Amino acid sequence: MADEQRTEIALRIPFATMLKVALFLLLVLVVIKVLPLIAMVYVAVMVAVVMGAAATWMERHHIRRGVALTIIAVLLFACVLGFLFGVIPAMFGQIRAFIKDAPRIAQNLEQRIPAAAPYIKSVTAQATSPPQPGKPNAWVARGALVGWYAVEAITAIFLTLVMSVYFVVEGKIALAWLFSFAGDETRKKLVLTVEEIEPVLLAYMRGQLITSALAGLVAFVVALAMHMPGAIVLAVLAAVGDIVPVLGFIAAIVPAVASAMLVSPLAVAVVIASYSGYHLIENYYILPRIYGKSMRLSTLTVLLTVSFGGMVYGPAGAVLILPIIAAYPPIERIWLRRHLAPDTIPKHDAIEGDDAERAERVADRVLNADEQTRKDQSLRRGK
16 A cells, blocks of 8 residues: 555664663672572671670670680580581481381371371382382482582581671671762661661570570470470471471471370370460560560561562571561661651551650651751852
């Protein structure tokens, strides 16, 4: 058709835009590649916060800081070595004994739970099946792979501990150097953020260590009292599960109930009552006294963020994201206060009394710092 007009649209992307997109993709790739290192540094910072607080406490009792840090580092390495070469071998010994007695255990469970008999038989057959004669190389390769992962894990643990010591010794110097690249206003907020986040992280780490130890102790005592198999395994599961709210409790109590079913119905009732009773006491009595008002975490927020962390980085992500949640309220007060409604921050923090006054003082310091920075900039422009 002669009257038909063709419209051609030429899409032109500036070279600068393409370069920015390429650099952004490169940055994402680098972050993905070094994600294990980032996780190690993150854990090292958490450990360093606790080590620094312990060293400060020892200084108040007339122990030089260098000596205090040496004592803390030696004790920390000793605890890790004891866990790696004492607790873990005992756990594997109990797991091997459990697998050895799997047919008897499966028969007992089938009698107690007839509806689950097909599933129990399937799991038992897979757990007790010997290696196939035609595939010895596959088992050797699998064992070598497990050994390699074990070596990597041990190396990562000790490297994280070494980084923690250096963070305590040189962390403030490194932060001061990094903050020097920021502008005046941003630098003041960064310094204030560190001041506010440190006690929150310390409260989180201190509280988590105490509650995890108590949860593991309760599980261990109950398992020994009821003569349940795998007492050490159940104690470690309870201690680790205590880190993640709700989901961790479920992950800890299910194996404990399964182990108690091998003993008696009374053991099952004792396990359910003990685990549930301890977590009620922990949530309504222990945690408020350990954390005080320095941390107020919404259960819904925790569940959502833990689920997100688990989807992104697996179980480790679900655990590592919790300190970020704990540190969010100070970030909100310092960086987002001007962009939120006046009553948003108090509601999010659920703060009262002295904590409310402290939060207001922090907010005033932020606003005063912003105002002073603007005045300094105006004076410089006037000159």
